[in-house]
Structure formats: structure tokens, C-alpha cells
């Protein structure tokens with residue numbers, strides 16, 4: 001049994017001549033940055049089976065319902081769980097008590113190999129420090145960019161679909177909807193909106209997924225050599241983009257250009273801040289939207305009613321309804337069942353109620369957001385598929401201070417990607433959803449060619 005990502009089971013392409021190992025860095029011409037070695041592997045064996053089984057268990061409706069009714073705040077050894085909507089909301093609203101478990105590790109991975117560590121918002125629980133950084137992030141990633149991200153996502157989704165191939169045994173077309181569409185579109189957005197040039201796209205995506213799976217898995221989040229390699233590679237690609245922008249400033253209003261300009265007052269960003277912002281907003285994006293998009297597609301293919309509703313919204317050109325429909329489908333298979341927190345002092349959840357429980361200092365708390373979204377004390381007819389639910393029924397994008405800052409990008413990127421896919425006539429599954437660790441990796445779909 002191994003907790004490491006195998007270094008030997010390479011499934012990525014052989015290294016391009018440009019890709020050099022860290023040890024060779026000294027031979028580079030001055031100013032040219034080396035990209036360290038990273039071979040995407042696959043975790044195998046018992047650890048993956050255990051992680052997948054846990055996710056399976058934590059997405060069972062019967063278990064959520066049983067616990068919400070009979071044991072809403074289970075505590076066992078140094079673990080605790082909250083299952084009811086109000087208690088989940090309470091825990092996520094108290095970052096002063098319930099701390100994220102990955103703060104130090106995010107900061108360490110941002111600067112790996114350097115004698116420093118730079119925090120990023122999701123790893124900052126101090127409200128003032130968090131909000132200070134959040135404002136700076138939002139000055140680079142602006143809400144008014146939504147039209148740009150929408151257009152970019154749609155164009156790259158259309159391009160991806162036009163690269164679909166003929167089915168071997170029929171006149172239909174086929175595409176690997178994960179690798180060649182759902183992961184590809186976010187990578188294109190990283191390139192054209194963020195301004196981060198990515199040469200080996202799938203390899204880069206895997207590196208971000210390795211980092212994401214490591215950070216947001218079950219605590220304690222401890223350094224692991226294989227993850228350090230993935231993070232070093234990821235970081236070097238981002239560094240290269242920053243170098244390029246500093247040397248040859250572009251003129252296309254990318255996030256990177258804005259961040260470099262923000263080195264001046266009043267923002268006074270350091271170079272490490274720029275890298276941390278980009279790494280955080282990439283690791284929040286590429287792996288998460290792959291997970292979310294893959295799960296949405298799986299739900300649409302499983303449930304005819306969901307697919308019909310999504311097709312109808314896409315066909316009507318109603319982007320808002322399409323977004324709602326896709327996120328409602330995701331409620332039934334969220335990108336994860338919930339985050340973890342570490343309780344920093346003895347704390348009583350749901351005080352004054354019959355279910356009140358004291359969670360002990362240092363307990364690892366599983367905050368079951370999926371269960372909260374099916375809690376009938378708060379959510380009207382939770383098991384019904386209803387794209388017209390109020391926003392308050394959802395915790396897909398978190399709750400409280402750490403609520404997803406990339407929500408506007410997530411929504412339009414997913415909606416535009418599915419709009420392009422759902423426009424294909426007679427869309428059907430042509431294979432099973434295949435995972436790499438917990439992340440969707442392949443899902444073959446086929447459709448009729450569009451008559452011109």
C-alpha cells in the first residue's frame with residue numbers, strides 16, 4: 001500500500017525536449033527558467049479504493065437522512081460531523097473557531113523550493129487578512145470580465161467539439177467529453193484570460209489535480225514528495241508566464257498583466273503574491289471545474305429528466321436557466337461531499353437545541369454540505385430536481401467567508417461548455433466515466449453530425 005503517486009507509472013507524454021530536470025537548471029542561459037521534472041502517475045491500490053469508497057458512502061442519501069434524523073452531530077474519537085443545514089452553516093461561518101486544514105500546506109506549495117511561504121485566501125482564516133487579500137484578488141479577477149470569460153469559454157468549447165472524430169462503426173461523431181472538452185476549456189481560459197501559456201496541457205492539468213486532491217482530501221495534510229514534484233512543475237509554468245510578462249509586457253488586458261501592474265502602490269504585490277494568486281486561482285479552477293463538469297455530465301446522462309431540462313434551456317438560449325439546471329444537477333453529485341475543518345477550541349454547535357454537541361479542540365470536522373443541501377428542515381422538497389430553487393438552498397460553492405471567489409468564472413465556463421455540447425443532436429453516452437484518483441478523466445460521448 002502506498003500513499004504516494006507512483007513516479008514510475010507514467011501516463012503522460014514523454015518529456016518534450018524543452019522540459020528539463022531541476023538538476024540541469026544551472027546550465028540554462030541567464031534568465032531562462034527550468035521546468036522541473038514531473039511525470040503524472042496514478043495512485044493505485046488500497047488507498048484509492050478507500051478514498052473512493054468513502055466518497056461513495058458520503059454521497060448516499062439514506063445515510064445522510066438517517067444521521068440528520070437520529071444522530072445529526074456524530075462524534076467519534078477525534079472526528080466530528082455536521083449534517084444539518086443550520087449546523088453546516090454555523091461551522092462554515094466561524095473561521096475563527098473552525099480552521100481550514102491546509103493553510104500551511106498551501107503557503108508552502110506556493111513557494112516550494114524557496115525559503116519562504118506565501119498564503120492564499122482559501123488558507124487564510126483571519127478575517128481581516130483574508131478580506132485584504134480577497135480585495136486584491138478581485139481587482140485582478142474582475143466581475144465585469146464575465147462577458148469575456150463567457151465568449152472565450154464558448155469559442156473554445158465550439159473548437160473542442162469541432163475536433164470530435166468519426167465513430168469507428170457509424171456515421172456519428174464522438175469526443176472524450178472530459179479530457180477534450182471539460183478540462184480543455186478551463187485550460188484555454190487560463191491561457192487567454194489569465195495570460196498563462198501552457199505547453200503541455202494535460203500534464204499541467206494533472207499537476208493541478210494532484211495538488212488539489214492532496215490539499216482538499218482528508219486531514220492531516222502533510223507534505224508528500226510526489227505532490228512536491230507536481231507543485232514544483234505547476235509553479236515553474238506559472239513562473240515562466242510571469243517572467244514572460246515582465247520581460248515583454250502584453251497589451252491584451254489579461255489577469256497576469258493586471259497582477260504585474262499591481263506591484264505598484266496601492267496594491268504593492270510581491271512577485272510571490274502574483275504567483276500565489278495565479279496558482280490559487282488555477283488550482284481552484286482546472287481541477288474543480290473538471291470535477292464539477294464531469295459530475296454534471298454523468299448526472300445528465302444518468303437521468304433523462306435532467307438531460308431534457310438542460311437541453312431545453314440550452315436550446316432556448318436561456319443561459320441563466322441553463323446555469324441553474326446544471327448546478328441543480330450537480331447538487332445530486334457535488335464536486336465533493338463537503339470540506340474539512342479543524343476545531344481550534346472546545347465549541348458547542350447548535351446551542352440551545354436538543355441536538356447541541358460540544359466538539360473538542362483539535363477534532364477534525366467533516367462539514368457535510370451535500371447533506372445540508374438535502375435537509376428538508378431548510379430545503380423545500382430536497383429530493384426533487386428543481387432548477388428554480390432559491391440560491392440559499394445551495395452550498396455547492398461553499399458558505400461564509402471562504403465562499404467561492406471564482407463562482408462567476410465557474411458558472412459561465414460550465415454553462416457555455418455544456419451549451420456547446422448540448423447543441424449536438426442525439427447526444428448519448430458511449431463509455432463509462434473513468435476516474436484518475438477521484439477526478440473525472442474520460443467519458444466518451446457520441447452524437448449525430450450537424451447537418452449544414
Ligand code: HEM
Nearest residue numbers: 121122284285288292339396397398402404405406409410
Ligand atoms: C463549479 C466549480 C466550482 C466549485 C463547485 C467550487 C467550490 C468551492 C467551494 C465549496 C469553496 C469553499 C471551500 C471551503 O470552504 O473549504 C470554494 C472556494 C474557493 N474557490 Fe471555488 N469552486 C468552483 C470553481 C472555482 C473557480 C473557477 C475558481 C477560480 C477561478 C475558484 C476559486 C476558489 C477560491 C480561490 C476559493 C477560496 C475563496 C476564499 O477563501 O475566499 N473556484 N470553491
